[in-house]
Amino acid sequence: MNPTGQYPETRMRRLRAAPWSRRLVAESRLGPQDLVYPMFVIDGEGTSEDVPSMPGVQRHTIDRLVDAARQAADLGIPMVAIFPKIDQSLKNAEGSEAVNPDNLVCRATAALKDADLGMGVMCDLALDPFTDHGHDGLLKGGVILNDETIEVLCAQAVVQAKAGCDVIAPSDMMDGRIGAVRAALDGAGFQDVILAAYTAKYASAFYGPFRDAVGSGTVLAGDKKTYQMDPANGDEALREVALDLAEGADMVLVKPGMPYLDIVHRVKAAFGAPTLAYQVSGEYSMILAAVERGWMERDRAILESLLGFKRAGADAILTYFALEAARLLQDASTP
Ligand code: PBG
Numbered sequence: 001m002n003p004t005g006q007y008p009e010t011r012m013r014r015l016r017a018a019p020w021s022r023r024l025v026a027e028s029r030l031g032p033q034d035l036v037y038p039m040f041v042i043d044g045e046g047t048s049e050d051v052p053s054m055p056g057v058q059r060h061t062i063d064r065l066v067d068a069a070r071q072a073a074d075l076g077i078p079m080v081a082i083f084p085k086i087d088q089s090l091k092n093a094e095g096s097e098a099v100n101p102d103n104l105v106c107r108a109t110a111a112l113k114d115a116d117l118g119m120g121v122m123c124d125l126a127l128d129p130f131t132d133h134g135h136d137g138l139l140k141g142g143v144i145l146n147d148e149t150i151e152v153l154c155a156q157a158v159v160q161a162k163a164g165c166d167v168i169a170p171s172d173m174m175d176g177r178i179g180a181v182r183a184a185l186d187g188a189g190f191q192d193v194i195l196a197a198y199t200a201k202y203a204s205a206f207y208g209p210f211r212d213a214v215g216s217g218t219v220l221a222g223d224k225k226t227y228q229m230d231p232a233n234g235d236e237a238l239r240e241v242a243l244d245l246a247e248g249a250d251m252v253l254v255k256p257g258m259p260y261l262d263i264v265h266r267v268k269a270a271f272g273a274p275t276l277a278y279q280v281s282g283e284y285s286m287i288l289a290a291v292e293r294g295w296m297e298r299d300r301a302i303l304e305s306l307l308g309f310k311r312a313g314a315d316a317i318l319t320y321f322a323l324e325a326a327r328l329l330q331d332a333s334t335p
Contacts, residue, residue, distance in 0.1 A: 028310040030303065032076035032329055036122065036276070037322035040213050041065050041108045042085050053209035054281055055288050057320050059085055062104075062111045068323075069112055069119065075326035079120035079167065081318060082108050084129050085214045094138060095130035099155040103130075106163035113164035122167040122196065123160045125153055125181065134211070134220030136172040136227065144227055150177045154184035161190040169253065171198040173227040179247035196276060197249035200237035200263050203228035206256040206282030213281065237263045241271055249273075254314075256280040258305060261312040268313030277314040279305065284320040299328050 004010070015021050040051065040059035048058040060068055069080045084104040090097045097103050105123055112121045126136040127149070133139050137149035149172065157168050168185070170177050178197050185193050203225045211217025229236060241252050252271070254264045255278035268275045287305060290296045302321045309317045319325065 028307055030307045030310050030325075030329065032326040033078055034306075034310060034314075034316050035077050035322040035326060036079045036081055036316055036318040037069070037072045037077050038081040038083060038318050038320060039065055039068060040083050040085055041104055043087065043104055051209070051213040053212040054285050054320065055292065056324075057213065057284070059213065062108050065108055066111050066115045066117075070115065070117055072323055072326070073117040073119045075323065075330065077119065077322055077326055078316075079122055080112065081122040081124065081169070082112070083124055083210075083214050084108070086129055088132075088215070091130055091132040091219075093132055095127035095152065098127050098130040099152065099159055101159045101162060103159070106159055109160065109163040109165050120166040120194075121164065122169050123165045125157055125160070125168050125170040125177075126172040127152065127156075128216045129214045131216075132219060134216040134218075136224065137174055139221070142222070144174075146174045146176070149174050150180045153177055154180055157181045157185055157193075158188045158190070161185055161188065161193045165193065167194040167196050167251075169196040169198060171201060171255075173198065173201050173224075173229070175243075176247070178244045178249050182248035194250045195248060196251040196253055197244040198255055198278075199240045199244045199249065199252040200254045200260070200267065201228050202231050202256060202260065204231065204256050204259075204280070204282070206259070206280045206286075208282050209285045210281035231259070234263055234266060238266060238270055241267050241273070245271060245273055251276055251315075253278060253318075255318075256283060257309060257314075257317065258283050261308060264309065264312040264314050268315075274315050275313060276316050276318060277309045277312070279309070279317055279319040279321070281320065303328060 015025050042059045044061040047061045048064050051057045086104055109121050128134055128136045137144040251274040253276045254260055257277040257279040264277045287301050291298045302325055
């Protein structure tokens with residue numbers, strides 16, 4: 001007799017019964033190769049300082065940053081992303097430190113490449129760590145100037161590329177910046193530098209702890225709603241992706257992550273392009289806050305949150321849990 005495809009012949013629990021059978025039929029898998037490790041860098045030497053709003057996350061001086069990156073490389077993590085916290089005295093309205101070829105990001109990048117860790121270095125392209133108003137672009141009369149900002153971003157991209165940056169990630173959300181930055185890089189001889197566009201970057205409350213980490217939160221005048229996307233919109237994300245890919249983006253990024261898994265899924269399904277998702281600072285701190293209260297199990301919460309990105313279609317995930325998750329995955333795979 002043919003099975004009916006229904007209970008009682010069909011029992012979905014059969015394959016769930018043992019660890020080996022669950023492993024055998026798992027549809028999504030998470031490995032260290034799926035993780036990108038975002039790190040914060042500060043000036044000085046031999047020092048690390050805690051980021052109060054992100055328990056377990058530290059800002060490192062360049063020497064320590066290289067050590068931390070080495071740990072990531074040893075665990076099989078393919079790329080780090082670096083974010084600077086620069087001294088307040090170096091910030092101004094134009095964010096001019098961003099285009100200083102010897103700025104903190106460039107020195108950190110050069111040191112990481114010198115260390116020859118066999119991993120990629122990704123740099124954020126935006127002015128917010130460098131402006132005294134905390135915005136990602138140039139500000140005039142309360143308005144963020146699009147085209148003028150792009151010119152600065154092009155110069156910033158070139159200094160980052162000169163420092164050895166492998167992947168430049170424009171996170172500023174100005175219109176037309178991908179094409180302009182691509183042309184600037186190509187014009188300067190950096191046609192092989194990869195562009196990872198923060199394509200669908202939402203104006204989100206979940207960036208709060210990050211702004212604390214890079215010191216742009218206390219200074220931020222207003223919000224970023226005139227350039228970052230409205231959390232209400234999904235179709236608009238697809239239009240952004242189409243534009244960025246047409247302008248030459250090699251990868252696209254969705255950010256934040258967990259509240260936007262539908263966007264990750266739609267972007268991957270519609271374009272099939274390399275799609276990164278960013279589990280941002282607020283998502284990290286939210287999970288840890290619950291863990292610290294004993295409301296969730298740490299390891300399981302971390303791995304489940306990351307697996308969700310893979311299931312949604314992300315090719316890789318930027319996460320502050322990268323080191324810890326890679327260690328957990330290593331333990332799980334050594335019997
Ligand atoms: C800004 C930038 C932000 C983040 C990465 N790049 C914050 C912002 O847009 O205000 C946030 C990352 C995080 O919250 O972990 N260029």
